[in-house]
Amino acid sequence: MNNVVLLPIIIPLLTGMIMIIFRKNIRFQRAFSIFAILATGAVSVFLMAQIRAKGIQTLQLGGWQAPFGISMVADMFSALLLLTTSVVSFCCLLFAFRSIGKEREASYFYPMVLFLITGVNGSFLTGDLFNLYVCFEVMLISSYVLITLGGTKKQLRESIKYVLTNIVSSFLFLVAIAYLYAMTGTLNLAHLSVRIAEAGQDGLMTTVAILFLIVFSMKAALFLFFWLPGSYSAPPTAIAALFAGLLTKVGIYALFRMFTLVFYHEPQITHLIIGVLGALTMLLGAIGAIAYWDIKKILTYNVMVGVGFIMAGLASFTPVAMTGSIYYLIHDMIIKALIFLIGGTMIHLTGTSKLKEISGLIGTHPYLGWLFFIAALSLSGIPPLSGFLGKVYITQGTFETGYYWLGAIGLITSLMVLFSIMKIFMNGFWGETYLSEEMEKGTTKGLMFPIGLLTVATIVLGVGAEGIIEYVNLATESLMNPKLYIEAVFRGNVTP
Amino acid sequence: METLMSILVGLLFSIGTYLILSKTLLRIVLGASIISHGVNLLILTMGGLKKGGLPLLGGNNLSYTDALPQALILTAIVINFAVTALFLVLCYRTYQVVGTDDSEQLRGNEDE
Structure with missing residues (x-):
C-alpha cells in the first residue's frame, strides 16, 4: 500500500477543479497549472526511486483487497511514462502561454489540459480494466473540448469526425470488456492474467484479444489512423503538440499492458497481427509523410511512423525488443511534441503551412533552424541522439524473432522519415529569405524556451542513455514477467 | 432469456450502425446513443441474468446476483450521457458555424 501512487491523478484533477472557479484570473491559472505539472513530475521521480528500491508499488482503493476493489499499480514502465508526460506537458504549457491567445485562456484552456493529464496519468496507473475505460474517457472528453x-x-x-471515431471505439472497448468479464468473471488486470493463464487462451479468448487490439489500435493510430491527419492538424500548435506527444501514446501503453500481461499466450497469432499492422502503419505513414507539401500533414504522418515502429518491438516480444520499444516510446513522446512545436512556430511566423511558400527562415531565425535540424536527426535515429538506441534494440529484437521483413521495413521507413523531415528543413530553412523580420506574422519571443527545453531532453535521453537504460531495463523486466506484477498486486494473498 | 437479450442487443447495434452511417448529423448522434444502450444491455447480459437473490450480507440466499455489471453500467451510462450531450452541442455549433448538417459537405478542402 502506497498512497503516493494516487498523487499523479489527484494533483492535476484537484488543481483543474480549483482553476475552474478562477476563470477570469489568467495569471493565477498559468502559475497554478505549471505548479501542478511540476508537482506531478516530482511525484513521478519519487515513485521511480521507490520502485527501484522496493519493486512495484500498489494501492488498493478504499482498502478493498485486490480482485474485489480497484487496484492502482505503478511499475517502472508507468513511472517512466508519467515523468515523460510531465516533461512534455510542461513544455506545451510554456508554449501555450505565448501562443494560445487570451480568448482560449479564458475559456477553461488550462483546466482542460490538466483534466487531460489526469486521464493520461490515470490510464498509466490503473490496474483495473474498467477503470482504464473510465480514465480513457476522462482523457478523451477533455481532448474533445x-x-x-x-x-x-x-x-x-x-x-466531429474525431469525436465520432472515438465514441465508436469506446463502445467497442465496453463490448470487449463485457465479453472478457463473461469469460473470466474479473476485470482486475492481475487477476485476469492469473485466470487466463490457468484456463488457457483458447480461440474465443484470442478473438476477444483481437477485439481489444482493434479498440486500442483506433486510439493509438495503429493502422486505423484515418482520423488522425485531419484532427491533429485542426487545433492550435500547443494543443496539437500535446495530442501528438500524449494521446496516441496512451493507446500504445494499453496495447503493451494487455499484450504482455494478459494476452501473451498466443504470440504467433496476436503479436504477429500487431507486427503486420505495425509494418503497414509504418509504410503508409512514411508514404504520406513524403507525399505531402504541407508542414502539418508531414508531421502528423510522422506520428504514425513512430507508432508502427514501437509496435514492431511489441510484435517481436523479446526482452531486447521490449527495452527498445520502451526507450523509443519515451523518445517518441518528446520528439513528436518537439517537432510539432517547431513546425507550429514556423507556421506562426509565416502564416502558412504550405512548404512551397516558406523559404530561408534560417537567415532570420538561426536558432530555430538548428534546433529543428537536431530534432530531425533525432527523429530519424542518428547517433548519439535519442532515436538511435531505440531503433537499434527494436531492429535487433525483430531479427532475433525472425521477423526480418519487419526490421527491414522499420529501417527503410527511417530513411523515408529522414527524407520527409529534411524536405521541411531544406525548403523551409534554406534558400532565399522571403520574409524580413518586420513582415513576419508573429514572433518567436518566449516560444524558443520550451523548444530548447525539449531539445535538451532529447539530447540528454541520447547521450545519457547509460543512466536511463537501467530504469528502462527495470520496466522491461516487469513487462516480460507478469508474475512480478501479479505478486505486487496480490501481496501474498490467496488468489480467489 | 440470455438468447433473447443477445438478439435485442444485436438489433440495437444494427439500428445504431445504420443511423451512424447516414448523412445527417442528428441521426449520427441518435445512432451513437442507441448503440450505447445496446452496449449497456450487453454488459448486463454478460454478467448473467436472474441468478439467486439480492447481493446482501445476512440474507437467506446462498447464491447471489452479480452486482458488478450493474455498477459498470451505471458508470457507462453517466459517461455516455456526458459524451452524448457534448456531441449534440458540438453538432449544433457546427451546424451554426458551417451552415450544414450534411456530413458529405463537412469534408472541406485545403484552401480556405
Whole structure:
C-alpha cells in the first residue's frame, strides 16, 4: 500500500477543479497549472526511486483487497511514462502561454489540459480494466473540448469526425470488456492474467484479444489512423503538440499492458497481427509523410511512423525488443511534441503551412533552424541522439524473432522519415529569405524556451542513455514477467 | 432469456450502425446513443441474468446476483450521457458555424 501512487491523478484533477472557479484570473491559472505539472513530475521521480528500491508499488482503493476493489499499480514502465508526460506537458504549457491567445485562456484552456493529464496519468496507473475505460474517457472528453476550443470552421469540421471515431471505439472497448468479464468473471488486470493463464487462451479468448487490439489500435493510430491527419492538424500548435506527444501514446501503453500481461499466450497469432499492422502503419505513414507539401500533414504522418515502429518491438516480444520499444516510446513522446512545436512556430511566423511558400527562415531565425535540424536527426535515429538506441534494440529484437521483413521495413521507413523531415528543413530553412523580420506574422519571443527545453531532453535521453537504460531495463523486466506484477498486486494473498 | 437479450442487443447495434452511417448529423448522434444502450444491455447480459437473490450480507440466499455489471453500467451510462450531450452541442455549433448538417459537405478542402 502506497498512497503516493494516487498523487499523479489527484494533483492535476484537484488543481483543474480549483482553476475552474478562477476563470477570469489568467495569471493565477498559468502559475497554478505549471505548479501542478511540476508537482506531478516530482511525484513521478519519487515513485521511480521507490520502485527501484522496493519493486512495484500498489494501492488498493478504499482498502478493498485486490480482485474485489480497484487496484492502482505503478511499475517502472508507468513511472517512466508519467515523468515523460510531465516533461512534455510542461513544455506545451510554456508554449501555450505565448501562443494560445487570451480568448482560449479564458475559456477553461488550462483546466482542460490538466483534466487531460489526469486521464493520461490515470490510464498509466490503473490496474483495473474498467477503470482504464473510465480514465480513457476522462482523457478523451477533455481532448474533445480542447480540439474544438476556439470553434473555427476547420476545428469543428474535423472534431466531429474525431469525436465520432472515438465514441465508436469506446463502445467497442465496453463490448470487449463485457465479453472478457463473461469469460473470466474479473476485470482486475492481475487477476485476469492469473485466470487466463490457468484456463488457457483458447480461440474465443484470442478473438476477444483481437477485439481489444482493434479498440486500442483506433486510439493509438495503429493502422486505423484515418482520423488522425485531419484532427491533429485542426487545433492550435500547443494543443496539437500535446495530442501528438500524449494521446496516441496512451493507446500504445494499453496495447503493451494487455499484450504482455494478459494476452501473451498466443504470440504467433496476436503479436504477429500487431507486427503486420505495425509494418503497414509504418509504410503508409512514411508514404504520406513524403507525399505531402504541407508542414502539418508531414508531421502528423510522422506520428504514425513512430507508432508502427514501437509496435514492431511489441510484435517481436523479446526482452531486447521490449527495452527498445520502451526507450523509443519515451523518445517518441518528446520528439513528436518537439517537432510539432517547431513546425507550429514556423507556421506562426509565416502564416502558412504550405512548404512551397516558406523559404530561408534560417537567415532570420538561426536558432530555430538548428534546433529543428537536431530534432530531425533525432527523429530519424542518428547517433548519439535519442532515436538511435531505440531503433537499434527494436531492429535487433525483430531479427532475433525472425521477423526480418519487419526490421527491414522499420529501417527503410527511417530513411523515408529522414527524407520527409529534411524536405521541411531544406525548403523551409534554406534558400532565399522571403520574409524580413518586420513582415513576419508573429514572433518567436518566449516560444524558443520550451523548444530548447525539449531539445535538451532529447539530447540528454541520447547521450545519457547509460543512466536511463537501467530504469528502462527495470520496466522491461516487469513487462516480460507478469508474475512480478501479479505478486505486487496480490501481496501474498490467496488468489480467489 | 440470455438468447433473447443477445438478439435485442444485436438489433440495437444494427439500428445504431445504420443511423451512424447516414448523412445527417442528428441521426449520427441518435445512432451513437442507441448503440450505447445496446452496449449497456450487453454488459448486463454478460454478467448473467436472474441468478439467486439480492447481493446482501445476512440474507437467506446462498447464491447471489452479480452486482458488478450493474455498477459498470451505471458508470457507462453517466459517461455516455456526458459524451452524448457534448456531441449534440458540438453538432449544433457546427451546424451554426458551417451552415450544414450534411456530413458529405463537412469534408472541406485545403484552401480556405
